[in-house]
Amino acid sequence: MAKEYETVIGLEVHVELATKTKIFCGCSTEFGGAPNTHTCPVCTGMPGSLPVLNKQVVEYAIAVGLATNCSITQYCKFDRKNYFYPDNPQNYQISQLYLPICKNGSVEIETAEGKKQVRIHEIHMEEDAGKLIHDEWEDCSLVDYNRSGVPLIEIVSEPDMRSAEEVIAYLEKLRLIIQYLGASDCKLQEGSMRADVNLSVREKGAKEFGTRTEMKNLNSFKAIARAIEGERIRQIDLLEEGKQVIQETRRWDDNKEYSYAMRSKEDAQDYRYFPDPDLVPIQISDEWLAKIRDNQPEFRTEKMKRYKEEYEIPDYDIDIITNSKHLADLFEATVAICKQPKKVSNWLMVETMRLLKEQDMEPEDIRFSPENLAKLILLTDSKAINSTVAKEVFEVMFDKDMDPEAYVEEKGLKTVNDEGALRKTVEEVVAANPQSVEDYHNGKQKAIGFLVGQTMKAMQGKADPAMVNKLLKELLED
Ligand code: ADP
Ligand code: MG
Numbered sequence: 001m002a003k004e005y006e007t008v009i010g011l012e013v014h015v016e017l018a019t020k021t022k023i024f025c026g027c028s029t030e031f032g033g034a035p036n037t038h039t040c041p042v043c044t045g046m047p048g049s050l051p052v053l054n055k056q057v058v059e060y061a062i063a064v065g066l067a068t069n070c071s072i073t074q075y076c077k078f079d080r081k082n083y084f085y086p087d088n089p090q091n092y093q094i095s096q097l098y099l100p101i102c103k104n105g106s107v108e109i110e111t112a113e114g115k116k117q118v119r120i121h122e123i124h125m126e127e128d129a130g131k132l133i134h135d136e137w138e139d140c141s142l143v144d145y146n147r148s149g150v151p152l153i154e155i156v157s158e159p160d161m162r163s164a165e166e167v168i169a170y171l172e173k174l175r176l177i178i179q180y181l182g183a184s185d186c187k188l189q190e191g192s193m194r195a196d197v198n199l200s201v202r203e204k205g206a207k208e209f210g211t212r213t214e215m216k217n218l219n220s221f222k223a224i225a226r227a228i229e230g231e232r233i234r235q236i237d238l239l240e241e242g243k244q245v246i247q248e249t250r251r252w253d254d255n256k257e258y259s260y261a262m263r264s265k266e267d268a269q270d271y272r273y274f275p276d277p278d279l280v281p282i283q284i285s286d287e288w289l290a291k292i293r294d295n296q297p298e299f300r301t302e303k304m305k306r307y308k309e310e311y312e313i314p315d316y317d318i319d320i321i322t323n324s325k326h327l328a329d330l331f332e333a334t335v336a337i338c339k340q341p342k343k344v345s346n347w348l349m350v351e352t353m354r355l356l357k358e359q360d361m362e363p364e365d366i367r368f369s370p371e372n373l374a375k376l377i378l379l380t381d382s383k384a385i386n387s388t389v390a391k392e393v394f395e396v397m398f399d400k401d402m403d404p405e406a407y408v409e410e411k412g413l414k415t416v417n418d419e420g421a422l423r424k425t426v427e428e429v430v431a432a433n434p435q436s437v438e439d440y441h442n443g444k445q446k447a448i449g450f451l452v453g454q455t456m457k458a459m460q461g462k463a464d465p466a467m468v469n470k471l472l473k474e475l476l477e478d
């Protein structure tokens, strides 16, 4: 009988923190910018320069630790991780090995198989490296140090996950917590959240873990799921052939759907870690810790509860809206202006979700403002535009966040409320469609739909369908 295998996965997740300046200098952390313009002697590793710790980094790290049930190391230190690579100008990375700022946490995930705790081994602070650009045309490599010194936290899980589904649930949970905290935007595509997947397989029921590999270069949830499946099969095949899995770092190629060996796995001792002598240890006082705890935001569970009481919208809507911090903020801000929770929710749930899906966007990428969504809702409420026109206006607003009032005015989209003008059109339509009129009189109720459609068309969509319906009935029943 074929052997049955179990997959064991632990993640190392790097998150770029949303500080304005870098971790040890005053340079901007802004993404993009001409190469090497967000740099100074500190983040380019010039001899004699000294690092100064950015306090906000510590506060974000603690906030993430508290939100993931970690204990906070109130006396913690930075260590040097020594290695040479051209994107690492100091020849060491300032990180934490001995006394990471957060330890022993957990997050709860939920999959089709139910709820489960994924334990967090530790969270530590460190600096990001620069970026190498390999120019194949010129046959040379260039380096950009704009990213060098951007603050990161690395969240290391225990090997508690058993499937791609669990991994994605875990990453989504982490992302949501961090977005709620405002500590990062956590965009996989832009690299502000990066996950390295450690994976091993073992025979079902085995006590010991198998040898693991670590996979890098995963920049979407889909790529992560494919990489897990690809690597699981590769390892099982090796074991089935009586071969061994080699502990190494592999690079996932999402186009070829295969991982390639990058380098054999180093151990901590290879890096000759030692406490950074340029930085004093961090003392986190009880008061400071309490202040950060008091400033924690409303998280999803509390928000869900409040929405239920305050807004009276269906659980289904609450679930989707609170699943994105940006969507929740947008919802609350719009309701604050137009006071119509269900209508705001409908716009977010139906049209917004449809367009996001069509354009392969995340809720975080939404561009329209709460002010403009509120205006659109008020335009439909006052019957200034009908629902078909409203949808068209919304599509334009979704693309370029314009003021819907001004847009409706400029494009002449207002509903014609002049009953005289509308009646005239209705009469013309009735005169032009004797067959439909006859059908209607012969009991074919549906014929009226056609006549409404013809009238709306003649009015270029700028009429209230209910009003057209009423006028038509009046006329036909005469
Ligand atoms: P290192 O310090 O060598 O990087 P760690 O013990 O810190 O190794 O583990 C790194 C990551 O690998 C952690 O997320 C951990 O959960 C995961 N991991 C460790 N052993 C295994 C294993 N046998 N199978 C899968 N993942 C593992
Ligand atoms: Mg490690």
Ligand code: ZN
Binding pocket: 022, 025, 026, 027, 038, 039, 040, 041, 042, 043, 044, 149
């Ligand atoms: Zn700098």
